[in-house]
Amino acid sequence: MFTGIIEATASVVAIRQEGSNYHFTLTAPFASELRPDQSVAHDGCCLTIVSVDSERQQYTVTAMNETMQKTCLCRWRVGNEVNVERAMLNNGRLDGHIVQGHVDQTATCTAITTDDGSWRFTFKYDYDTEHPRVTVSKGSIAVNGVSLTVVDSIPGRFSVAIIPYTYQHTNFHNLIVGSIVNIEFDILGKYIERYMETIYGLQNKNIIQN
Numbered sequence: 050m051f052t053g054i055i056e057a058t059a060s061v062v063a064i065r066q067e068g069s070n071y072h073f074t075l076t077a078p079f080a081s082e083l084r085p086d087q088s089v090a091h092d093g094c095c096l097t098i099v100s101v102d103s104e105r106q107q108y109t110v111t112a113m114n115e116t117m118q119k120t121c122l123c124r125w126r127v128g129n130e131v132n133v134e135r136a137m138l139n140n141g142r143l144d145g146h147i148v149q150g151h152v153d154q155t156a157t158c159t160a161i162t163t164d165d166g167s168w169r170f171t172f173k174y175d176y177d178t179e180h181p182r183v184t185v186s187k188g189s190i191a192v193n194g195v196s197l198t199v200v201d202s203i204p205g206r207f208s209v210a211i212i213p214y215t216y217q218h219t220n221f222h223n224l225i226v227g228s229i230v231n232i233e234f235d236i237l238g239k240y241i242e243r244y245m246e247t248i249y250g251l252q253n254k255n256i257i258q259n
Contacts, residue, residue, distance in 0.1 A: 050137050051090045053145030053189075053196020055219045059091070059133045061125055062107060069114035072099070073125065077133055080106040088150065090134045092220070093194030093231040094120050095150025120152045121193075121229045130220045132194045145196025146189040152231040153182060153239075156192070158224050159206075168211045169200065170224065174232060176205030181242070182234050191233040195219050 059077035066072075075091075081103040088095050089110070096110035117123045125131070137143070156174040163169075172192070176182070184190055184199045184207040191197070197209040216222050224230070 051095070051134050051145075051148040051150050051194070052137050052141075052143055053093075053148040053191050053194060054134065055132045055195055055215075056134050058218070058220055059131045061127050061129045061131060064125065064127060069117075071112045071117060071122070072109055073112065073122075074107055074109045075131065075133075076105065076107045078106070079135065080108045083108050083135075088136050090136075090148070090150045090194045091131050092121065093132070093148065093150065093191050093233055094122060094152050116152075119154065120231050121155050124229060130223055132219050134194055146191075147236050148191045148194070148196060148233060149236060150194075151233060153234050154232060155229050156232045158226055158228045158230065160208075161224070161226060164210065166213065168216060168221075169208055170211060170221070171201075171206065171208040172230065172232070173206045180246070183238065183242075184234065185238070188238070189235045191231075193220060193230045195221070 057078050059075040061073060062076050063074035064071060083098050083101050085098050085100060087098045089098060094116065096112060099109050099111050101108045112122050154174055156172040158170060159173050160171040161168060183204060184202040186199055186202045188199050189196060190199055192209060199207050200210050201208040211221050
């Protein structure tokens with residue numbers, strides 16, 4: 050589990066494909082502190098460390114085919130800058146919000162505007178009317194693993210405000226209109242969505258039976 054408070058950015062130094070799996074080697078400031086089997090969120094996607102090279106400050110993670118299809122990892126290239134966060138400590142403060150590292154889908158940046166010292170990013174995503182994933186104004190969302198507060202919200206589209214610190218210390222400064230990002234919706238909202246689907250499903254079933 051993560052908080053969405055990015056620790057650092059890592060750089061992709063090597064990519065190797067093995068069957069349908071992809072092995073990504075990255076360098077990060079805390080690489081020497083890692084060990085195999087630990088979980089690290091990469092642009093919001095939870096990946097398991099498979100090997101560590103402490104001398105080079107590098108480590109390797111593996112992404113399976115499903116991960117490649119559902120996230121923007123398929124667009125990673127050597128040299129890309131990636132937001133990284135180690136798993137939350139049990140005795141730590143939850144400064145962001147509950148982030149599982151389970152990316153729901155990708156979104157596309159449609160607009161970037163300056164806002165008197167900060168930036169506003171607008172994103173659109175595929176909106177499924179049968180299984181709607183929604184944001185709410187002043188609610189939480191993780192974009193490339195960054196815990197953010199939603200500013201404007203309509204079905205299939207939302208915007209977030211980025212302060213200078215976040216802009217400088219995450220890969221938000223690399224985003225342009227058309228960039229693809231990973232998004233993870235608020236887990237509380239997803240449980241409510243599932244609950245409502247179940248309730249309405251049971252009600253419709255009872256109506257049909259009666």
